[in-house]
Amino acid sequence: MTALVSHLKLLEAESIHIFREAAAQFRAPVLLYSIGKDSTVLLHLARKAFWPAKPPFPLLHVDTTWKFRDMIAFRDKTVRDLGLDLIVHTNHDGLARNINPFDHPPSIYTDVMKTVALRQALDAGGFDAAFGGARRDEEASRAKERVFSFRAAGHRWEPRRQRPEMWQLLNGRLGKGETVRVFPLSNWTEGDVWRYIALEKLDVVPLYFAAERPVVTRNDQLIVVDDERMRLEPGEKLEMRKVRFRTLGCWPLTAAIESDATTLDQVVEETLAAKVSERAGRLIDHDQAGAMEMKKREGYF
Amino acid sequence: MHVAALREEIAPATVAVSVPAPQEAGMVRLLTCGSVDDGKSTLIGRLLWDAAGVTEDQRAAIALASHNRVVNGEKIDFSLLLDGLQAEREQGITIDIAWRYFETGDRRFVIIDSPGHEQYTRNMATGASHAAVAILLVDARHGPKRQTRRHAAICDLVGIKKVILAVNKMDLVDFAEARYHKIETEFRAMAGSFGFTEIATIPVAALSGDNVVYRSSNMPWYAGPTLLDYLETVDPKTEPTDAPFRMPVQFVLRASGDFRGYAGTITSGRVRVGERIVDARTGLGATLKRISTMDGDLPSAVKGEAVTLVLDTDLDISRGAVLSELARRPVNADVIEARLVWLSETPFDPESGYLLRTATDLAPVTSMSISALVNFETLASAPAHACNVNDIADCRILLGRSTALDLFRELPLTGNFILVSAIDGATVAGGVITWAQSGAPEVGDNVLVLNRELLARGLCSDLGNSPADIAEFNRRAHEVATLLRSIGVPVLIEI
Numbered sequence: 074m075t076a077l078v079s080h081l082k083l084l085e086a087e088s089i090h091i092f093r094e095a096a097a098q099f100r101a102p103v104l105l106y107s108i109g110k111d112s113t114v115l116l117h118l119a120r121k122a123f124w125p126a127k128p129p130f131p132l133l134h135v136d137t138t139w140k141f142r143d144m145i146a147f148r149d150k151t152v153r154d155l156g157l158d159l160i161v162h163t164n165h166d167g168l169a170r171n172i173n174p175f176d177h178p179p180s181i182y183t184d185v186m187k188t189v190a191l192r193q194a195l196d197a198g199g200f201d202a203a204f205g206g207a208r209r210d211e212e213a214s215r216a217k218e219r220v221f222s223f224r225a226a227g228h229r230w231e232p233r234r235q236r237p238e239m240w241q242l243l244n245g246r247l248g249k250g251e252t253v254r255v256f257p258l259s260n261w262t263e264g265d266v267w268r269y270i271a272l273e274k275l276d277v278v279p280l281y282f283a284a285e286r287p288v289v290t291r292n293d294q295l296i297v298v299d300d301e302r303m304r305l306e307p308g309e310k311l312e313m314r315k316v317r318f319r320t321l322g323c324w325p326l327t328a329a330i331e332s333d334a335t336t337l338d339q340v341v342e343e344t345l346a347a348k349v350s351e352r353a354g355r356l357i358d359h360d361q362a363g364a365m366e367m368k369k370r371e372g373y374f
Numbered sequence: 375m376h377v378a379a380l381r382e383e384i385a386p387a388t389v390a391v392s393v394p395a396p397q398e399a400g401m402v403r404l405l406t407c408g409s410v411d412d413g414k415s416t417l418i419g420r421l422l423w424d425a426a427g428v429t430e431d432q433r434a435a436i437a438l439a440s441h442n443r444v445v446n447g448e449k450i451d452f453s454l455l456l457d458g459l460q461a462e463r464e465q466g467i468t469i470d471i472a473w474r475y476f477e478t479g480d481r482r483f484v485i486i487d488s489p490g491h492e493q494y495t496r497n498m499a500t501g502a503s504h505a506a507v508a509i510l511l512v513d514a515r516h517g518p519k520r521q522t523r524r525h526a527a528i529c530d531l532v533g534i535k536k537v538i539l540a541v542n543k544m545d546l547v548d549f550a551e552a553r554y555h556k557i558e559t560e561f562r563a564m565a566g567s568f569g570f571t572e573i574a575t576i577p578v579a580a581l582s583g584d585n586v587v588y589r590s591s592n593m594p595w596y597a598g599p600t601l602l603d604y605l606e607t608v609d610p611k612t613e614p615t616d617a618p619f620r621m622p623v624q625f626v627l628r629a630s631g632d633f634r635g636y637a638g639t640i641t642s643g644r645v646r647v648g649e650r651i652v653d654a655r656t657g658l659g660a661t662l663k664r665i666s667t668m669d670g671d672l673p674s675a676v677k678g679e680a681v682t683l684v685l686d687t688d689l690d691i692s693r694g695a696v697l698s699e700l701a702r703r704p705v706n707a708d709v710i711e712a713r714l715v716w717l718s719e720t721p722f723d724p725e726s727g728y729l730l731r732t733a734t735d736l737a738p739v740t741s742m743s744i745s746a747l748v749n750f751e752t753l754a755s756a757p758a759h760a761c762n763v764n765d766i767a768d769c770r771i772l773l774g775r776s777t778a779l780d781l782f783r784e785l786p787l788t789g790n791f792i793l794v795s796a797i798d799g800a801t802v803a804g805g806v807i808t809w810a811q812s813g814a815p816e817v818g819d820n821v822l823v824l825n826r827e828l829l830a831r832g833l834c835s836d837l838g839n840s841p842a843d844i845a846e847f848n849r850r851a852h853e854v855a856t857l858l859r860s861i862g863v864p865v866l867i868e869i
Contacts, residue, residue: 246799
């Protein structure tokens, strides 16, 4: 696809193509909506792909109950304004067992409240395809990800069993028990996502903009405290710092960065000049070597 | 075609001026091929490292990990940037395709890193199918090898038009000019037999970075561009701008207010509101009424744009149809010949069921035979009937029904296909169409041509010009053609 269009428009067209291929080839797709910047772009592209009709699939949010309050408010407003169907799923079994990011290591918490929860929700809805906002520039094992990423029964990702993808041709014919994760943003970078948000004037969660927020410094990472559930270690104290997020997840597990970027233009500028990769702020990825690859094999995104 | 004028039409009405969006041919998809021994991972790692495609925490992690492996006594093991999967890191080889992104100035690069070993031909072909430009890597001590010819041939097969020969490890031949020129001459002679439109050669030393991003002081005799200089200026366009219009229909969109549009990505050429377009499979035509997008209607659209076309009459077509211009149409074929790369571990089986997946159509294969295997090192083909993983083969395919397609060398995005197993859905081969035969007859003797005039005279004399009447006109034409064809009368619809 070479054309006299700018590269953001090219990426946009490629993503729309992927959305339409998936909607045409799968019986029951769903869009995994996690409220962050990538989901914002993903949802916008889904709307463009089927305009003037609404996207022919619902949104699914896996709520760990540890999302920032600002995120939930943003989610509800977005769905209401656009008149979309939203499914919210929480692993109630995990909740009953009080699996939380303070008493359990990140790997266990993530497995129960995110990975297992996602599997439950996909099975309950009978979905055969789930759109996600993963990008190949995020992390080493993602760099080899397909656009149609096949999952064996039980949602397991087998790197050696992925289908080759040639040219623009996407093969969505499922084998027995198989489901698919679809990644329309595969070829986008973090910089592209922000530039596109600016270009299209999209609203994002306010946490992406710098503001004075209550912060605890832990292992050299800045943890923003969102509610009274935070447990301070001896010697730790809350302080107000001007911070923002490059990536949004569960609040005790997602580190903020010090920043003065309060406008979209400043965020774009700061992102393009950044010397540290975005996942440095994702605590769950540093748990062990090849952490993301392990999580994906278990059925995480 | 005027670049500036085109872009004006495409750009959304309100572009934030402060956004530094790269423009015009702003994305180059680049394949890198060569074997581990040629230093491929080191070359890409060096390119990313020097061109600032690596972040500080990645740098720190790579520096740390490099201490755990001793590879050629290097201080930094650049290949760690690329070998993503644990299985690969443990084996020390690259078995899958990895995608990397970096940008310099106004240009975005997508590096598609593919394995070089012969047993991974399928991975290389897969990676190459996404690229516009390829870097072929050779070791200056050895020059082009058998596999270099194979890599060039695979690039040519999947449609790459521009190749760069990077003559690596020049430090190990004392940066000798004569050595470089000998390799260059040898390579140009070899590559001349392919369909490349541009061939560049560059002497580099990836480990030390000579001529990768920074100009080498060790090779003052070389006056050409560095690798990055070349990449920043190469024109990734592959086709003429006056190519015929094609849009394979992906999805039929219906919305309130009896909106009905055909959603798809334009794979070649350009289309304007008011033009006559035709469904290649039925021969039914209509006038383009609107090009609809969420950002508003467009007066015209070009290759690469994802749009929704609204026609003045309902052609009653569905996913799999190819909308085309009136004059230069696709072939409505039910017999094709193709060259393919076999991707599946399960060999070709003439008794097994396959489906042909073209741009958006999925047609059943009624019979398929392999005619020859191509030896990609000698480029000779030998008659054969079997085909295994990593083989490049010529084949003949009969379809259960006709589908609209083009020859790959003319229009790649409507001339390529994958072969899908009807049993488990696996993608078993990818191929390019080299010859296609129309199931519909050519105009000549004994062919009934159903044109507008003929139909209006009798069968459709009661119909006027309202949208409902025009739809009914098309329906009757289609119905008559179907009935006549069912008793063996060749019919061509031209309305």
